[in-house]
Amino acid sequence: MISGILQFEFLQNAFLTGIIIGALAPLVGVFVVVRRMSMISDALSHVALAGIAFSLLLQKSFLSLAGLNPLYIGMAFSVGGSLFIEKLRGVYKHYQELAIPIIMSGGMGLSVIFISIADGFNTDLYGYLFGSVSAVSRSDLYVILAVGIVVSLMLTLLYKELFLLSFDEEHAKASGIPYKAIHFIFIVMVALVIAASMKIIGILLVSSLMTLPVAASLRFAKGFKQMIVYSVLFGEISVVGGLFLSYNLNLAPGGTIVIIAVLILILSILFDKWKNR
Amino acid sequence: MDNVVNPIVKLEDISYKYTKDLVLEHVSLEIPKGAFLAIVGPNGSGKSTLLKLLLGLFKLQKGKIEIFGEDIRRFKDWQKVGFVSQKANSFNSGFPATVFEVVQSGLTKKIGLFKFASKEDKQKVKKALESVDMLDYQSRNIGELSGGQQQRVFIARSLVSEPELMILDEPTVGVDSKNVHQFYEMLEMLNEKLGITLILVTHDVGTVTDKVTHVACLNKKLHFHGDACEYNDLDEGELSSIYGHGVQLLNHNH
Numbered sequence: 413m414i415s416g417i418l419q420f421e422f423l424q425n426a427f428l429t430g431i432i433i434g435a436l437a438p439l440v441g442v443f444v445v446v447r448r449m450s451m452i453s454d455a456l457s458h459v460a461l462a463g464i465a466f467s468l469l470l471q472k473s474f475l476s477l478a479g480l481n482p483l484y485i486g487m488a489f490s491v492g493g494s495l496f497i498e499k500l501r502g503v504y505k506h507y508q509e510l511a512i513p514i515i516m517s518g519g520m521g522l523s524v525i526f527i528s529i530a531d532g533f534n535t536d537l538y539g540y541l542f543g544s545v546s547a548v549s550r551s552d553l554y555v556i557l558a559v560g561i562v563v564s565l566m567l568t569l570l571y572k573e574l575f576l577l578s579f580d581e582e583h584a585k586a587s588g589i590p591y592k593a594i595h596f597i598f599i600v601m602v603a604l605v606i607a608a609s610m611k612i613i614g615i616l617l618v619s620s621l622m623t624l625p626v627a628a629s630l631r632f633a634k635g636f637k638q639m640i641v642y643s644v645l646f647g648e649i650s651v652v653g654g655l656f657l658s659y660n661l662n663l664a665p666g667g668t669i670v671i672i673a674v675l676i677l678i679l680s681i682l683f684d685k686w687k688n689r
Numbered sequence: 690m691d692n693v694v695n696p697i698v699k700l701e702d703i704s705y706k707y708t709k710d711l712v713l714e715h716v717s718l719e720i721p722k723g724a725f726l727a728i729v730g731p732n733g734s735g736k737s738t739l740l741k742l743l744l745g746l747f748k749l750q751k752g753k754i755e756i757f758g759e760d761i762r763r764f765k766d767w768q769k770v771g772f773v774s775q776k777a778n779s780f781n782s783g784f785p786a787t788v789f790e791v792v793q794s795g796l797t798k799k800i801g802l803f804k805f806a807s808k809e810d811k812q813k814v815k816k817a818l819e820s821v822d823m824l825d826y827q828s829r830n831i832g833e834l835s836g837g838q839q840q841r842v843f844i845a846r847s848l849v850s851e852p853e854l855m856i857l858d859e860p861t862v863g864v865d866s867k868n869v870h871q872f873y874e875m876l877e878m879l880n881e882k883l884g885i886t887l888i889l890v891t892h893d894v895g896t897v898t899d900k901v902t903h904v905a906c907l908n909k910k911l912h913f914h915g916d917a918c919e920y921n922d923l924d925e926g927e928l929s930s931i932y933g934h935g936v937q938l939l940n941h942n943h
């Protein structure tokens with residue numbers, strides 16, 4: 413395995429990307445979970461799927477677009493979807509969660525249409541749905557690295573504002589911080605991380621990497637900082653371990669990563685029970 | 690006398706409606722610096738609405754609010770105003786934050802965008818926790834405290850930015866009667882020792898009248914506004930005209 417990483421560029425790409433998203437997804441996930449917005453990641457990943465399907469369709473229909481990286485269009489769709497969710501949340505003030513199924517089914521509907529126009533895509537699409545160890549290119553790695561830098565910088569700089577907004581929205585508003593702008597930036601960050609994570613873990617399982625490590629650390633973390641540290645740690649264990657299993661057992665990494673995350677979750681629930689006997 | 694000329698908060702002819710019925714009607718009120726004002730009134734009488742207008746959370750529909758001598762629409766200095774909301778104790782109690790982190794979040798605006806808490810900021814957090822007697826609990830998760838302790842933490846959160854005005858909406862919901870008493874003593878201390886002007890919405894009419902300096906009775910309109918002694922002198926008839934008929938009031942004035 414180690415020699416494989418040294419030898420094959422695709423493995424380097426997969427592992428480096430995995431290490432980036434293993435930290436990034438739980439990091440934004442912490443805020444997503446405590447703000448009770450977990451469903452948003454599911455909705456956005458379905459919109460990202462529509463973007464991927466759309467760009468695969470473009471590639472298939474226009475030879476000149478064959479070099480287009482679907483990651484860009486996936487990101488554009490995901491960010492667009494996040495803005496749309498915000499719009500809808502404004503329209504349905506008292507049923508804000510309605511925005512989620514609306515966007516989710518919209519995204520899924522579009523995906524199905526693009527896929528059927530293209531008459532199926534086979535392997536490429538399979539990789540996007542369930543993740544892939546071999547499909548991460550150098551240019552994907554660079555894009556994801558850029559997303560990683562931007563998102564972690566924003567989250568660090570806006571940490572205290574995001575904390576306040578998550579803990580007590582009313583207080584955040586009353587305190588006079590630009591909460592609308594901060595919320596907006598946050599949603600865009602979530603959308604970017606979702607699109608960046610799909611290459612490794614797959615669209616259908618992205619949201620689990622945002623929520624499962626966080627759910628595990630919720631069981632015993634003391635304070636918010638600790639919560640972030642544990643979540644990132646669990647995320648990294650899941651992704652690196654999952655990629656390792658995926659490569660050696662020839663399984664889709666989405667599955668192996670999520671199963672490890674679930675195991676960690678179960679262990680932490682048991683640990684919590686045992687500790688509070 | 691200066692205070693009367695320059696009240697810390699001045700409401701002029703405020704009316705407000707959510708839908709078609711007015712919930713506040715022609716409310717005018719001046720709150721002098723250093724006052725400890727209790728706003729009382731039955732459920733749905735518009736108390737929380739009035740506070741939200743005062744905090745700039747709702748847009749004014751009619752009338753004018755001046756805060757620290759400035760029109761509220763132009764007022765920017767919100768760190769001078771602390772707020773403890775009616776819902777503070779119905780927050781997500783599983784939230785994984787320590788008492789220290791919660792109180793520090795009260796400094797968010799003061800520290801400013803893109804900046805981090807300094808050593809002095811952390812010192813301020815400790816001081817605020819000390820003044821509500823909760824320093825020992827600083828590294829506990831907020832959800833593991835009792836309702837009364839949580840409420841103290843929320844007071845500390847607004848104290849930490851050293852506000853000149855503090856607005857509290859029913860801060861004693863879920864606090865037992867013994868602790869309610871202590872709680873009001875703490876508020877009295879903040880008012881007297883630290884000179885913080887307090888605006889308090891409460892249903893504990895009996896308990897507060899000997900602590901506060903002013904009382905305002907609100908029921909859509911402002912039915913009464915005066916100092917605490919005048920309020921204690923009101924007779925049953927006047928009170929029931931404020932609270933509506935058939936409402937039995939617990940008024941422990943001795």
Ligand SMILES: Nc1ncnc2c1ncn2[C@@H]1O[C@H](COP(=O)(O)OP(=O)(O)OP(=O)(O)O)[C@@H](O)[C@H]1O
Nearest residue numbers: 707708712730731732733734735736737738739775
């Ligand atoms: N978001 C809202 N939309 C429509 N009407 C509202 C809204 N919030 C409050 N109201 C109405 O405005 C009136 C005043 O409400 P408010 O919350 O200010 O009362 P309150 O005096 O704080 O009552 P309580 O003692 O129960 O806290 C009530 O009749 C209420 O039904």
Ligand SMILES: [Mg+2]
Nearest residue numbers: 736737775858
């Ligand atoms: Mg109220």
